[in-house]
Amino acid sequence: MVPIxxxxxxxxxxxxxxxxxxxxxRNIISVFMSIELMLNAVNLAFIAFSRQWSQISGHLQVNxxxxxxxxxxxxxxxxxxxxxxIIAIFRAxxxxxxxxxxxxxx
Amino acid sequence: MTPDLHLWLIPxxxxxxxxxxxxxxxxxxxxxxxxxxxxxxxxxxIQVAAIxxxxxxxxxxxxxxxxxxxxxxxxxxxFAFQLDQLxxxxxxxxxxxxxxxxxxxxxxxAEEEGYWRFFAYMNLFLFFMLTLVLAENFxxxxxxxxxxxLTSYLLIGFWFTRDSAANAGKKAFIxxxxxxxGFLIAMFLLIAHFGSLSFGDVFTQIAAHPEWQSGFLTxxxxxxxxGAIGKSAQIPLYVWLPDAMEGPTPVSALIHAATMVTAxxxxxxxxxxxxxxxxxxxxxxxxxxxxxxxxxxxxxxLQTDIKRVLAYSTISQLGYMFLGCGVAAYSAGIFHLVxxxxxxxxxxxxxxxxxxxxxxxxxxxxxxxxxxxxxVTFWTMTAAVLAISGIPPFxxxxxxxEILYQTFLSPNGGKIFWAVGLLTAGLTSFYMFRLWYLTFFxxxxxxxxxxxxxxxxxxxxxxxxxxxxxADPHAHPVHESPWVxxxxxxxxxxxxxxxGFMGWPEGxxxxxxxxxxxxxxxxxxHMSYEQTSVALATGAANTPHASPAGSKSxxxxxxxxxxxxxxxxxxFAYILYCAKPALPARLAQQLHAVYxxxxxxxxxxxxxxxxxxxxxxxxxxxxxxxxxxRAVIDGGTLTAGYTAQGFGALVxxxxxxxIRSYAGWLALFAAVLLAISYFGFFPHFSxx
Numbered sequence: 001m002v003p004i005x006x007x008x009x010x011x012x013x014x015x016x017x018x019x020x021x022x023x024x025x026r027n028i029i030s031v032f033m034s035i036e037l038m039l040n041a042v043n044l045a046f047i048a049f050s051r052q053w054s055q056i057s058g059h060l061q062v063n064x065x066x067x068x069x070x071x072x073x074x075x076x077x078x079x080x081x082x083x084x085x086i087i088a089i090f091r092a093x094x095x096x097x098x099x100x101x102x103x104x105x106x
Numbered sequence: 107m108t109p110d111l112h113l114w115l116i117p118x119x120x121x122x123x124x125x126x127x128x129x130x131x132x133x134x135x136x137x138x139x140x141x142x143x144x145x146x147x148x149x150x151x152i153q154v155a156a157i158x159x160x161x162x163x164x165x166x167x168x169x170x171x172x173x174x175x176x177x178x179x180x181x182x183x184x185f186a187f188q189l190d191q192l193x194x195x196x197x198x199x200x201x202x203x204x205x206x207x208x209x210x211x212x213x214x215x216a217e218e219e220g221y222w223r224f225f226a227y228m229n230l231f232l233f234f235m236l237t238l239v240l241a242e243n244f245x246x247x248x249x250x251x252x253x254x255x256l257t258s259y260l261l262i263g264f265w266f267t268r269d270s271a272a273n274a275g276k277k278a279f280i281x282x283x284x285x286x287x288g289f290l291i292a293m294f295l296l297i298a299h300f301g302s303l304s305f306g307d308v309f310t311q312i313a314a315h316p317e318w319q320s321g322f323l324t325x326x327x328x329x330x331x332x333g334a335i336g337k338s339a340q341i342p343l344y345v346w347l348p349d350a351m352e353g354p355t356p357v358s359a360l361i362h363a364a365t366m367v368t369a370x371x372x373x374x375x376x377x378x379x380x381x382x383x384x385x386x387x388x389x390x391x392x393x394x395x396x397x398x399x400x401x402x403x404x405x406x407x408l409q410t411d412i413k414r415v416l417a418y419s420t421i422s423q424l425g426y427m428f429l430g431c432g433v434a435a436y437s438a439g440i441f442h443l444v445x446x447x448x449x450x451x452x453x454x455x456x457x458x459x460x461x462x463x464x465x466x467x468x469x470x471x472x473x474x475x476x477x478x479x480x481x482v483t484f485w486t487m488t489a490a491v492l493a494i495s496g497i498p499p500f501x502x503x504x505x506x507x508e509i510l511y512q513t514f515l516s517p518n519g520g521k522i523f524w525a526v527g528l529l530t531a532g533l534t535s536f537y538m539f540r541l542w543y544l545t546f547f548x549x550x551x552x553x554x555x556x557x558x559x560x561x562x563x564x565x566x567x568x569x570x571x572x573x574x575x576x577a578d579p580h581a582h583p584v585h586e587s588p589w590v591x592x593x594x595x596x597x598x599x600x601x602x603x604x605x606g607f608m609g610w611p612e613g614x615x616x617x618x619x620x621x622x623x624x625x626x627x628x629x630x631x632h633m634s635y636e637q638t639s640v641a642l643a644t645g646a647a648n649t650p651h652a653s654p655a656g657s658k659s660x661x662x663x664x665x666x667x668x669x670x671x672x673x674x675x676x677x678f679a680y681i682l683y684c685a686k687p688a689l690p691a692r693l694a695q696q697l698h699a700v701y702x703x704x705x706x707x708x709x710x711x712x713x714x715x716x717x718x719x720x721x722x723x724x725x726x727x728x729x730x731x732x733x734x735x736r737a738v739i740d741g742g743t744l745t746a747g748y749t750a751q752g753f754g755a756l757v758x759x760x761x762x763x764x765i766r767s768y769a770g771w772l773a774l775f776a777a778v779l780l781a782i783s784y785f786g787f788f789p790h791f792s793x794x
Contacts, residue, residue: 022769022773023766023769023770023773026766031765098764099764099766101765102763102764
């Protein structure tokens with residue numbers, strides 16, 4: 001039985017990599033991927049806690065797993081919309097560099 | 107036994123007229139406006155007449171309440187009306203003279219643009235004035251009090267496009283405000299001491315406590331006097347009334363002569379129970395009254411504007427009424443109020459008829475010789491002049507003489523007051539006959555070109571709209587007024603002649619019916635005296651009624667003296683303005699200093715301007731306007747606004763549009779939050 005700390009550390013590492021990549025990468029596709037990475041890090045933590053909770057209480061606890069499904073669904077929808085926006089931006093601006101996409105500033 | 111009189115209808119009918127004409131009158135044809143206005147002023151008159159016919163069968167005072175208006179704890183003020191002899195007299199004057207003046211206005215205002223507006227205001231005035239006299243408590247009276255002030259303002263400024271009229275309206279309103287302040291304070295004191303504003307409650311409480319003398323009752327009475335002198339244009343607050351002549355002449359007749367300005371006298375008579383307990387307040391009333399009577403009469407001597415002469419005469423006559431009230435001869439004061447309403451309304455209406463005949467000319471120096479051309483106006487005005495001058499047996503003689511007689515009998519400086527009052531009677535006679543001679547006798551003085559050029563525009567301006575039709579007003583023939591204006595003149599002339607017989611003094615074989623009629627309404631004078639005689643032992647009681655009884659021979663002698671004085675005034679006026687018309691100018695040169703002092707109304711307006719208006723304006727403009735308003739209030743809000751703006755500009759830089767900088771801030775502060783909660787800097791916000 002792997003202790004829960006292992007999963008949580010892995011989750012934190014994945015999340016930190018996601019944040020770092022989000023801040024560092026300029027390509028909007030990479031930024032998008034780093035978001036997915038952060039979401040999945042959170043999913044991992046959810047699952048870990050769900051299992052831990054089941055063991056402590058003695059019967060199956062599915063709340064965390066249900067959350068994960070929600071996150072997955074939302075992430076899929078977000079990916080669909082986000083990629084569509086990225087394509088639209090690319091067509092309009094001919095670039096994927098986020099630093100050049102700053103039309104909405106004051 | 108007592109039938110339901112529906113007193114509430116009396117004020118509400120004119121109010122309905124105001125609503126109809128005020129809201130819809132602009133669209134109405136002129137005839138409809140006229141009909142609404144006349145009906146709504148005639149109906150109350152008829153109702154009052156009906157009350158008069160079965161007045162004997164009523165139990166007085168007749169009270170009528172229409173529910174509570176203000177209730178706070180044990181205090182309550184109701185929509186309550188009352189009817190007693192005093193109210194009835196006022197009702198007769200207001201509805202009767204009011205209707206006649208409405209009728210007259212139909213002719214006088216026929217050519218005016220704001221015809222509907224004029225009649226709407228007039229009806230509104232009737233509503234407030236009737237509320238004032240019908241009210242059963244101070245608060246409802248105050249509603250009428252303020253309301254007549256409002257309508258006075260509206261009607262003085264009726265020709266609001268003319269600056270002088272607008273300013274005169276404002277002046278009247280603001281000066282009245284000083285008096286209203288006194289009335290308000292008096293009401294607060296009444297609530298504090300009696301817990302009620304109802305006349306019945308207050309007067310019963312006072313009657314039940316004969317030991318209450320002077321003290322707080324003097325304070326209340328003096329504040330009431332302040333209200334009265336504002337409304338009734340007495341020294342020192344009389345300055346608004348002469349300027350009020352900027353309004354149309356019927357307004358001057360109704361509001362600024364017959365009814366509204368007498369509200370102060372009515373109020374003192376109504377609250378006489380309070381005044382009876384305060385010799386000081388009565389002395390103040392009498393002093394103010396006699397001083398005003400004399401002072402205004404002297405100003406009236408040298409005025410050249412026909413309406414201004416009448417305005418100062420009104421102030422002077424109001425002074426007589428105050429004198430009457432001040433010597434506790436309330437019925438004499440009210441009697442003079444009634445006769446004055448007759449002859450002064452008549453004087454104003456006749457003056458209006460003269461102005462009408464001369465197409466807007468108000469300057470007496472440009473009149474003269476009108477006797478034959480406008481005979482009806484001449485004869486009616488003659489009746490009024492004889493009445494106000496105190497020539498027996500006209501109305502003014504009887505009432506004025508009653509006041510002088512009562513003053514003579516009064517123990518508190520009565521002789522001095524009487525002497526000044528007598529002198530004033532002579533002055534009154536002088537300036538009224540001066541007006542009479544200048545207007546109706548001699549040659550027509552229209553060709554006085556220089557002064558025409560000089561004052562032409564403001565004098566002629568819009569007083570009569572016919573002017574606009576004629577290039578040269580003097581090319582327009584002098585014409586008698588239409589019958590609709592003459593009928594009220596004739597009726598009022600008859601009343602001015604015979605009105606005095608209502609109170610024909612006992613000294614001349616009459617029975618002084620008027621005084622006896624009013625006695626129940628002012629009877630507590632004697633009751634309170636008898637009660638106070640109990641308190642006399644304390645030495646506090648000093649009612650002014652401990653007067654030596656007059657005798658019929660004394661009354662006759664005094665009447666003879668005042669008649670001689672009045673005739674002397676007539677004689678002087680005849681010499682100066684008819685027999686030797688060159689004399690006044692010579693006299694004016696010889697007595698130049700006095701002449702210019704009186705001619706300029708003792709510079710009172712200028713003195714007030716320098717002493718009161720200028721400092722107030724200074725405070726308003728500089729202290730309040732610049733320092734408080736602009737520096738503190740504006741400065742405060744502007745500082746707050748600029749601070750927010752500046753801070754916003756600073757913070758707005760964060761929103762650079764660069765997505766990664768947003769993410770960076772987000773991550774940074776998430777990390778900070780995590781650190782704070784993990785290391786437990788705040789005990790309630792911790793992960794551990």
